[in-house]
Amino acid sequence: MRSFKSVLxxxxxxLPWMIGCPEANADPAGKKAKSIDELAARYDVSxxxxxxxxxxxxxxxxxxxxxxxxxxxxxxxxxxxxxxKGLMTWPYSGVKKPEDVKVKHLMLCAKCHLPQLEEAxxxxxxxxxxxxxxxxxxxxKKESVKKLRKINVNCLICHQKKAITHKWAQGFPQKxxxxxxxxxxxxxxNYPNMKKSEILHESVFCGQCHGxxxxxxxxxxxxxxxxxxxxxxxxxxxxxHETCQSCHIRKLNKGHVMPAYRDPDMAAAxxxxxxxxxGYYWRKNKVEGVTPLAVVRVEMTNKxxxxxxxx
Amino acid sequence: MPAPGKMGCGKEMGRGPYEKAGLxxxxxxxxxxxxxxxxxxxxxxxxxEQGKEIYGKPLCNEMxxxxxxxxxxxxxxxxxxxxxxxxxxxxxxRVTID
Numbered sequence: 523m524r525s526f527k528s529v530l531x532x533x534x535x536x537l538p539w540m541i542g543c544p545e546a547n548a549d550p551a552g553k554k555a556k557s558i559d560e561l562a563a564r565y566d567v568s569x570x571x572x573x574x575x576x577x578x579x580x581x582x583x584x585x586x587x588x589x590x591x592x593x594x595x596x597x598x599x600x601x602x603x604x605x606x607k608g609l610m611t612w613p614y615s616g617v618k619k620p621e622d623v624k625v626k627h628l629m630l631c632a633k634c635h636l637p638q639l640e641e642a643x644x645x646x647x648x649x650x651x652x653x654x655x656x657x658x659x660x661x662x663k664k665e666s667v668k669k670l671r672k673i674n675v676n677c678l679i680c681h682q683k684k685a686i687t688h689k690w691a692q693g694f695p696q697k698x699x700x701x702x703x704x705x706x707x708x709x710x711x712n713y714p715n716m717k718k719s720e721i722l723h724e725s726v727f728c729g730q731c732h733g734x735x736x737x738x739x740x741x742x743x744x745x746x747x748x749x750x751x752x753x754x755x756x757x758x759x760x761x762x763h764e765t766c767q768s769c770h771i772r773k774l775n776k777g778h779v780m781p782a783y784r785d786p787d788m789a790a791a792x793x794x795x796x797x798x799x800x801g802y803y804w805r806k807n808k809v810e811g812v813t814p815l816a817v818v819r820v821e822m823t824n825k826x827x828x829x830x831x832x833x
Numbered sequence: 834m835p836a837p838g839k840m841g842c843g844k845e846m847g848r849g850p851y852e853k854a855g856l857x858x859x860x861x862x863x864x865x866x867x868x869x870x871x872x873x874x875x876x877x878x879x880x881x882e883q884g885k886e887i888y889g890k891p892l893c894n895e896m897x898x899x900x901x902x903x904x905x906x907x908x909x910x911x912x913x914x915x916x917x918x919x920x921x922x923x924x925x926x927r928v929t930i931d
Contacts, residue, residue: 596917600849608851630851736841736854745837745853752864760865783904783919793862795922797900801876801930803889811887814876816896816928822868829861831904833835833853 555642558649562672565638569710570677580778581677589635589675590650591667593784595657598670601631602654604744615742623651630744634731636673637683675731684730685719692720725753725827728766733832752828762827769827783831792830794823834905835859874898876930896928 555561571578581587591598609617609627617623624644625632628651632639639646649669656666678700685701686692695701700708701719708716721727733747734754753766770780774787781788797820804815824830839847841854862868876896878889902922907914 594916603849604851607849735856742851743854744850745855746850748835748856752861757864762865783921789919789921793902793922794867795902795924797924797926799898799926799928801896801928803930804873809887811880811889813889814878814891814930816874816876816898816930818872818874818898818900818926818928820870820872820900820902822862822870822902824862824864824866824868826864829835829859829863831834831861831906833837 556645558646558653558669558672561638561642561646564641565673565676565678567677569712573709574677577778578677580776584779584781586675586679586780588671590632590673591670595667597631597635598654598657601628601635601650602657604631605651605654608742612742620651620655621648623647630737630740630742631746633737633740633744634746635675637675637679638673680722680727681719682713684727685717685722687721687726687730723765723767725750725765725767729753732766747832749828749832752832756829757827764827766827792824792826794821794825796821834908835861891930894930898926898928900924900926 555564567578585593589597590601592600605617605620605623605627609615609623610619615627617627625639625642625647628636628639628647636650639650650673653666653669656662657670659666681700681702682695684695686695689695696715696717698713699715699717700710700713701717701722703718703723704716705718706716708714719727729750731747732749733745734751735748736743736745753762769791770782770788771777774791776785776788779785783789783792797818799816799818801814801816804813805811806813835856836846836858837853838855838857839845839852844857846857847853874896875889877892879892881888881890900923901920903910904919904921905915906917909915910918
C-alpha cells in the first residue's frame with residue numbers, strides 16, 4: 523500500500539512537468555543557445571521565404587525585423603541606457619558594470635524585443651551587451667550592427683513561440699509546427715506541421731507585447747508600450763470593435779509590414795484634423811484696451827484603436 | 834503624450850522603459866474622442882488712444898496661420914533628440930480682421 527501511494531504522488535507531480543516543459547521550449551532538448559549565432563540559427567526563418575516571399579519581404583521591412591537593433595538603433599540605444607542609467611545605478615540589481623549583465627536583466631526589454639533570449643545563456647546576454655555598446659565604437663561598429671540585426675522578432679516568434687497564450691487550455695506550441703489559419707502538412711523540414719492558431723487573428727495576440735503598462739512579472743518592472751491597455755480600457759469601452767490586425771495588416775493592405783505612425787497612409791488614416799479660425803477685437807481691460815485677435819480652433823479625432831501616442 | 838511615473842513613486846516623471854511605471858498624467862489623444870484646442874494669437878498692432886479708450890490698430894489685416902501637429906517623443910523641439918520628431922499634420926488658415 524505504501525509503495526502505491528509513492529507512485530501516485532510521483533505521477534501527480536511529474537505529469538505537469540512532462541506536459542509542460544518539453545514543448546514550452548523551442549529547443550526540444552531544452553539546451554540553451556550559447557552565442558548569438560546559435561540563437562539566430564535556432565530561429566532561422568530563411569526557409570520561410572521560399573514559399574512566402576511577399577510576406578517575408580514585408581516582414582523584412584517591418585519594425586519587428588529590427589526589434590533589438592531598432593529603427594535608427596533607437597532600441598539598441600535604449601537597451602544601453604537601461605544598463606547605464608538603470609541597472610548599474612540600482613543597488614540591488616547585481617550589475618555594477620556592463621560585464622555583470624545577465625539574461626534576466628535583459629529580459630526587461632527582451633520579453634518583447636527578443637523573447638527567444640530566455641532560451642540562451644548569459645554568454646549571449648554578454649554578446650548583446652558588447653554589441654550594443656559597440657555601436658558607439660568605430661572599431662567594432664560594423665560588426666556590432668551585423669550581430670544585432672541577426673536576432674529579432676520573426677516568423678517563428680509569432681507563428682510558433684508566441685502563437686498560444688492560454689497554454690493550459692490549448693497546449694504548448696509544438697516544436698514541429700507553425701501556427702496560422704489552417705491545419706495540415708507544411709512543406710518545411712523543421713516544421714512539417716501546420717496548426718490553426720486560436721489567437722493569431724485576435725488583439726490579445728498582439729497584447730502579449732504591445733503593453734498593458736508595467737510588466738509586474740519582473741523583480742524590477744519595466745514599462746514600454748501601453749497600446750493594448752489603451753485598446754482595452756479606452757477604445758473598446760467607447761464601443762470600438764476592430765482588432766489590431768484589422769488596421770495594421772488588412773485595411774490599408776500593409777500586410778506583414780504592420781506599420782504604425784511612421785507610415786504616411788497610417789498617419790493619414792489615424793486622425794481627423796480640422797482647423798477653423800476667425801478674427802475679432804477683444805476688449806481685454808482698461809489698461810491694455812482693445813486687441814485685434816485671431817482665434818484658432820483645432821479639432822482632432824483619434825480614429826485608431828488606442829491613444830496616440832502611447833507609452 | 835503619456836507622462837509615466839518614475840518607478841510609480843510620487844509625482845516625478847520617468848523617461849526610459851527601465852524606470853517608467855504607471856501614468857501621472859496623459860495628454861495623448863484618446864481613441865474615439867474629439868479633442869478641441871483653442872489658441873489666441875494677437876495681430877501685430879499699435880496702440881492708439883482715442884479719448885479714454887486704447888485701441889489696438891492692426892498693422893496688417895490678414896494673417897496666414899500654420900497649424901502643425903507634431904509627435905515629439907523626447908519632449909525637445911530642437912536638439913539632438915529632435916531627429917525623432919515627426920510632423921503629423923499641417924494646415925494653414927488665413928484670418929482677416931477689418
